[in-house]
Amino acid sequence: MSLLGAEAPDLFSALDFARVDVLAHPSIGEISGAPFNELISGLCSGEQPLDILCLEGSVMRGPQGTGRFHMQAGTGTPMMQVIADLARRARYVLAIGTCAAYGGVTAAGGNVTEACGLVFEGQEKGGLLGASFRPASGMPVINISGCPVHPGWVIDTLVQICHGRFDAASLDAFGRPRFYASHLVHHGCSRNEFYEYKASAQQIGQLGCMMEHLGCIGTQVHGDCNIRRWNGEGSCIKGGYPCVGCTEPAFGDRDHPYLETPKRAGIPVGLPTDMPKAWFVALASLAKAATPERLRRNAVAETIAVHPGAGPGKHSK
Amino acid sequence: MTRLVAGPFNRVEGDLEIKLDVEDGAVSAAYVNSPLYRGFEQILSGKAPGDALVYTPRICGICSVSQSLASAAALGKAQGLTPSENGAILQNLILAAENAADHLSHFYMFFMPDFAQPVYAGEPWHAKAAARFRAIRGEAQREFLPARAAFLHIMGIIAGHWPHTLGLQPGGTTCAIGGAEQARLAAYVSAFRRFLETTVFGDTLERVAGLQSESALDAWAAEGGPSSSDFGRFLALAKALKLGELGRGTGVFLSYGAYALSARPAFAAGVFERGECRAFDPQDIREDNSSSWLVRAGGPRHPSHGITLPDINAEAAYSWCKAPRLGGLAVETGALARQLIDGHPLLRGLAADGGNVRARVVARLVETARLIPLMERWIWAVRPGEPFCLHAAVPGEAQGAGLIEAARGALGHWLDIRKGRIFNYQIIAPTTWNFSPRDVAGVPGACEQALVGAPVRTGESTPVAVQHIVRSFDPCMVCTVH
Numbered sequence: 001m002s003l004l005g006a007e008a009p010d011l012f013s014a015l016d017f018a019r020v021d022v023l024a025h026p027s028i029g030e031i032s033g034a035p036f037n038e039l040i041s042g043l044c045s046g047e048q049p050l051d052i053l054c055l056e057g058s059v060m061r062g063p064q065g066t067g068r069f070h071m072q073a074g075t076g077t078p079m080m081q082v083i084a085d086l087a088r089r090a091r092y093v094l095a096i097g098t099c100a101a102y103g104g105v106t107a108a109g110g111n112v113t114e115a116c117g118l119v120f121e122g123q124e125k126g127g128l129l130g131a132s133f134r135p136a137s138g139m140p141v142i143n144i145s146g147c148p149v150h151p152g153w154v155i156d157t158l159v160q161i162c163h164g165r166f167d168a169a170s171l172d173a174f175g176r177p178r179f180y181a182s183h184l185v186h187h188g189c190s191r192n193e194f195y196e197y198k199a200s201a202q203q204i205g206q207l208g209c210m211m212e213h214l215g216c217i218g219t220q221v222h223g224d225c226n227i228r229r230w231n232g233e234g235s236c237i238k239g240g241y242p243c244v245g246c247t248e249p250a251f252g253d254r255d256h257p258y259l260e261t262p263k264r265a266g267i268p269v270g271l272p273t274d275m276p277k278a279w280f281v282a283l284a285s286l287a288k289a290a291t292p293e294r295l296r297r298n299a300v301a302e303t304i305a306v307h308p309g310a311g312p313g314k315h316s317k
Numbered sequence: 318m319t320r321l322v323a324g325p326f327n328r329v330e331g332d333l334e335i336k337l338d339v340e341d342g343a344v345s346a347a348y349v350n351s352p353l354y355r356g357f358e359q360i361l362s363g364k365a366p367g368d369a370l371v372y373t374p375r376i377c378g379i380c381s382v383s384q385s386l387a388s389a390a391a392l393g394k395a396q397g398l399t400p401s402e403n404g405a406i407l408q409n410l411i412l413a414a415e416n417a418a419d420h421l422s423h424f425y426m427f428f429m430p431d432f433a434q435p436v437y438a439g440e441p442w443h444a445k446a447a448a449r450f451r452a453i454r455g456e457a458q459r460e461f462l463p464a465r466a467a468f469l470h471i472m473g474i475i476a477g478h479w480p481h482t483l484g485l486q487p488g489g490t491t492c493a494i495g496g497a498e499q500a501r502l503a504a505y506v507s508a509f510r511r512f513l514e515t516t517v518f519g520d521t522l523e524r525v526a527g528l529q530s531e532s533a534l535d536a537w538a539a540e541g542g543p544s545s546s547d548f549g550r551f552l553a554l555a556k557a558l559k560l561g562e563l564g565r566g567t568g569v570f571l572s573y574g575a576y577a578l579s580a581r582p583a584f585a586a587g588v589f590e591r592g593e594c595r596a597f598d599p600q601d602i603r604e605d606n607s608s609s610w611l612v613r614a615g616g617p618r619h620p621s622h623g624i625t626l627p628d629i630n631a632e633a634a635y636s637w638c639k640a641p642r643l644g645g646l647a648v649e650t651g652a653l654a655r656q657l658i659d660g661h662p663l664l665r666g667l668a669a670d671g672g673n674v675r676a677r678v679v680a681r682l683v684e685t686a687r688l689i690p691l692m693e694r695w696i697w698a699v700r701p702g703e704p705f706c707l708h709a710a711v712p713g714e715a716q717g718a719g720l721i722e723a724a725r726g727a728l729g730h731w732l733d734i735r736k737g738r739i740f741n742y743q744i745i746a747p748t749t750w751n752f753s754p755r756d757v758a759g760v761p762g763a764c765e766q767a768l769v770g771a772p773v774r775t776g777e778s779t780p781v782a783v784q785h786i787v788r789s790f791d792p793c794m795v796c797t798v799h
Contacts, residue, residue, distance in 0.1 A: 010466060204486060
């Protein structure tokens, strides 16, 4: 559904441009019933070629590995069997969304449905198809993780594939396209000035940085969410709520409430991963001591309470 | 009698299979199966109460905001917290944007492509309908998608993104806006109004919303603008295929009431049966698992102490969906129910003999025509500078229910907090009402009843009439089997 929001170009123009011919899609495809199942069996048997398989949603293997929690309608076949058969025929295989990639929220809380991703189960390699699985093109399974995915992540991937410009080096260790996963959500954060000075929001809805108290993990999470905007101009942070890490393989379970930052001796657990903790703490306390009054007050307000002073001009030497 | 297994049904959200008994060229009994179990209620058990706002929207990519709002409302009840005025207005705007987008997505992406099916190739209208409404390649979808995407910029401004916002909270919304944001919201709504008035209706929203009767609708549809609009094209097809006589439902309709501000909801709550409206009492709801692959738990239960545990070997089961009943009755919910209960005269006329395919589609479009002017008013009712989000602690022990109206109808979340954690969380989605299996008394669900009598052509295994009826409910199967 997120993909339907693609813009400039819209979804169908983008598919035309990428020369993608949609054979079947559960939400937008034309055919139902027997013709649909005939098409799927033709693809599974190899009678009809399949260039790209996109899976949305996790693979339900339960109960007890039977797959009966998710049956393909009108066939009596477990969906996990259909997915495996299609994946073995496809030239490229894409997992769209964190559930299809890693299991996601459907695998949370003890995973009663035995949900997993195509080649991952959380951070562990394996999943439905196994760690060594490669589709016909030799390209690993492409995990466009995100809950939701940005429509641009899917379209940019498809267009590059169709132009032969997407290879294994385009992916990170979790199979995610590097063009978005080599960014951190923190990049382009609209609250960066608050972050720099550790001017923190106390309650959700306030303007300050959400890392210290409200569970934001955007400094560690992979995604270009604040560079490539959502629905025209949005992002989680711009919408006033923290990054909950929806592109990460572990998304789904958290050992503390999502909207709270766990702390040890008053210091947030889970600081940026690639700098020494002592330096971060030292910098943070320096920054805190230097926080301008404007940021200190705005951080705990819903709308700007103290406005920036007169900007630089001829009197500002 | 022959038995057909119909499905899968594309262009419905999620998985659906229907067993059909066919006698003398018509369906004599239908058994609706949701062939997927997802376990969200089990996932939520033991989580921090506020985490429900992370999990529940992810039940569905199309009803995501509705799930958020029901969850926020249930938490708010448990916390004794109601949204600020600004927060309530923005919650309404966010829900209205999802619902209007969903109504139109249903019309263009799910429902209308059926008229392009080869089974209608012999009809005089087929070539034109196919050129306009065919899936993916038809011209209508290509006009609709950019309009929809621009309209959903509303979500970018006030909800971060769509789907799966965390911006709806028990005390309001997390994104305070000012005059510039109001101006941009108004611009996006205005652009969508133009799309609706030029392409969908060929007339003003006010005239569409003000249609009073079937004869007024017929006269209107014969006018130049409307007759060459997509709604006009639908009405002509509905006449040719007698869709007003297809898919009679249970005749009992339920709405929890939609778009509440401090006063009454914009669309009233209640139960509608045989031309009469009566009050709705949430205590009358029971969930019946007699035909579900679920633990039976000693008979039907109220959702506040409901149990959802899978039992693949449950006797006489044929669906993962439960059978919710209201005072023992199978009910229909959705835009038609909302408009009937709110007393819209056109829909009261079109559904005088009960729900049908045409009335369900008309209700969605008329509701959209009523919703856009409300959104225009709400945008400017926001008072920048006043609070958007209020806060309160989550008690260690508390209960709460959040009953709202999603695009597809009545959506309820029931929450029980014990020792600061979620002890029990139960959800009844709109399609759980509409696509429920038989209950303990053997009474079929709303769609199962609506399918009886549907014509079956020679050689059809997923009959086109069955497809029209199924899609007229705009089912969301992924919510159904959360």
